[in-house]
Amino acid sequence: MKVLMFGWEYPPHITGGLGTACFGLTEGLALTDLEILFVVPKAYGDEDQSVATLIGADQVKVQRIIYEYASSKGRQEYINAGGLMLPCVIDESFVSLGQTSIKENHDVKEIHLEGHFSFEGKYGNRLYQEVNNYALIAAQIATEHDFDVIHAHDWLTYEAGINAKKISGKPLAVHLHATEFDRSGRHVNQRVFEIEKRGMEQADRVLAVSNLTKQIAVEKYHIPEHKISTIYNAVKPLEDEKEIFPKNIDDKVVTFLGRITQQKGPEYFVEVAHLVLKQMPEVRFVMAGNGDMLQQIVKRVAELGIGDRFHFTGFLKGKEVDQMLAISDVYVMPSVSEPFGISPLEAMRNNVPVVISKQSGVSEILKYAIKVDFWDIEATANAIYGILNYPGLGKLFQKHGRGEVDSLVWEVPAREVRQIYDELIACV
């Protein structure tokens, strides 16, 4: 069996959780004896291709056709992909390799160009243009390769998946790692929403990373429940023991680690800190990360007069994260809406007890974690106080938490996805 998979990132060029999850799943799937063609916007050439054949969309040649109308001075452009004439507006990202033919017929001049698109493959201000170009290339890829099933990860690649399905007639699975409602709360970007909705509608199966996400697909996108399967994420086992950092301060440390945005609920963390500090003035709260709500949070911390006990570290990476976790006594994830949420697993691996919001996908599968409603600051504060004061909880979590995380291997969701592929192919 051969899978045509559309993603946006591939290691080592990974900036977010999406790339990590896609690669983990790909590795797991490779073990189920199937072949994967993994398409990314931009191939760097140093990617590990042991589990999948990588295709950079920036390297795929397409035919561009321009019609110029002399009388009206009008102009129409298409990309010809596998005989499908896809209308498009082309900007400087098209790198022309030369003109292949020109036909003139009365009023119309038909110009054929060969070339490819250049991609940044990031999330910058050219994102929408790149998403469109990626979808055009997808159609071309679908004509050049043989495959049995199409799998598209997140809205960025849904149009690509739809085009590939149009060309090949093969079944399409779209993977919902996050929805626009998770990312933006009430201020939903209509354009993204519509792409997500269309992707799920056109797909033969929707894979959601949690029941929470599945529920959003049903309620907000009106996708029939039977079409959606929940496939939980997993984590890669640690390759070797991590460096151990000593805890060199006496104070108890409670940590929030993540983007300081509406989705992650940082404002609840501040209120919780305030409540706990009233009873335990010697605790320290740390907010590690960056984001558009930082100003607002700093202001609130000052208002509450807890600045001497509430610290900001900015964005942490790599080793710094491990160091932060090493001095943490509690990890808190008060996310308002977290489709899955991999970060508490990292904390658990570092033997840090976690308090996570019930509005997270990961809370559906964890046993050794305290689960609270993100808005319930009293319950969250109570849980933190409990962990800091009653050592039995920490001992219990340390004993079982790591094992629980280690059991979440990609082989399990990969087997489930494989099963879904089989079902989809059987239906064709």
Added chain:
Amino acid sequence: MRTLCLNFQLHQPFRLKKYHFFDIGKDSYYYDDFKNKSIIRKVAKNCYLPTNQILLDLIKAYGDSFKVSFSISGMALDQLEAYAPEVIESFQALAKTGNVEFVAETYAHSLASLSHDETEFIRQVQLYKQKLKRMFGVSPKIFRNTEMIYNDRIGEVIAKQGFEAVMIEGANHVLGWKSPHFVYYNPLSPKLKILLRHYELSDDIAFRFSDQNWAAWPLTTEKYVSWLNGLDASDKLVNLTMAYESFGEHHKEDTGILNFLKALPKALHEQSDFRLSTPSELLQKHTPKAPMHVPDSISWSDVEKDLTAWLGNEMQEEAFDKLYKLQSIVEKIKDKSIQRDWLYLQASDHFFYMSTKYYAEDDVHNYFNPYDSPYEAFINYMNILSDFIRRVEQSTPIDKVDEILIHNGTAEDFENLIKKTRKVLKSLKKEVITPEKKTDEATDSPDAVQEKSSANKETNLSK
């Protein structure tokens, strides 16, 4: 004639209210009265009242050949008095018939028998005996520990208190080749006889009765009596023990459970040679055959028949240790509300709610469990216990508490004690320094403070 003993266990804990850490030191009432009252009222209506009535009717109809025994926790009696006194009245009516034997247990349905110090266990049994005497005018001769928790040593303590026999679980790993259909004795105190619960025949009624996936469903009295008849002819006695709430609450009336109970004596009389008897009567008819060695603790819980439901994880151990560390201090406090809370906080249920064994299971274990998770149960309990410890410490001279800690404490206690002493020293230091604040430099050791202040005195004097 063979003997069948039917023993009903009745217990309800005082469930705790939601208690946040910021309530510590501010609120010292711990119970969820509304929840406790509604549960008692509901179970009284579904089970206690109708089933008691059935028993009364059966006693009237069958006279001496219908006898049962009860073990009712002191806490359950307290709650029934408060919320459903009519149930107490109906138990008094049952007691009056003389066909009902009351079996003793710990007042608080507690784990006190597992504490290293037996005094609290003994005290609670005494309290319980007084309560039974006051309410029903009876003195129990048989003992049945909380959740049938038992080992040889506990048996010894029970024997010391003058009980004739103890009812324990007929756990396979304890029985070995032995049969539960005989009376045994404790190897350390041979005077104490041991009655073994037949858990399969008990659970057929208590757990499986309404299970439609069970091969034997629906269970009729004919079927049940045929199982009794199927036992070996040399098996002269059968002990059944089950939660009283099985009748009408766990299995609702429409499952036919109450009718099953109503029809049982008739079926026994007509179809078998088993006769219902109290455990005390049983002991007159059957003599102990052999010692029953139980070196490690057992209980009637699940398949493991061990203590892991109450003391199986780190949270339960911490709560247990912190609670029973107070034992020797609380003993000396007269305050009534402290004494009441000391009992009610010992209920084994609080520990059970902290079990991680059944987390996420939706079954009989979580019946009436007020918590969403064992962690919530633990934190809530520990918050309340923290407040309780605070009150206990306030009612005890501080050196008394420390003295006890020095004798029984762990390394952690010592560290806390040192920290506390440091704090006391610090505040003393402040008092000493304050008058000379402006001239004196901060000093680190309390000795230095003393030297300095005495030096100051001298200079003052010389002036």
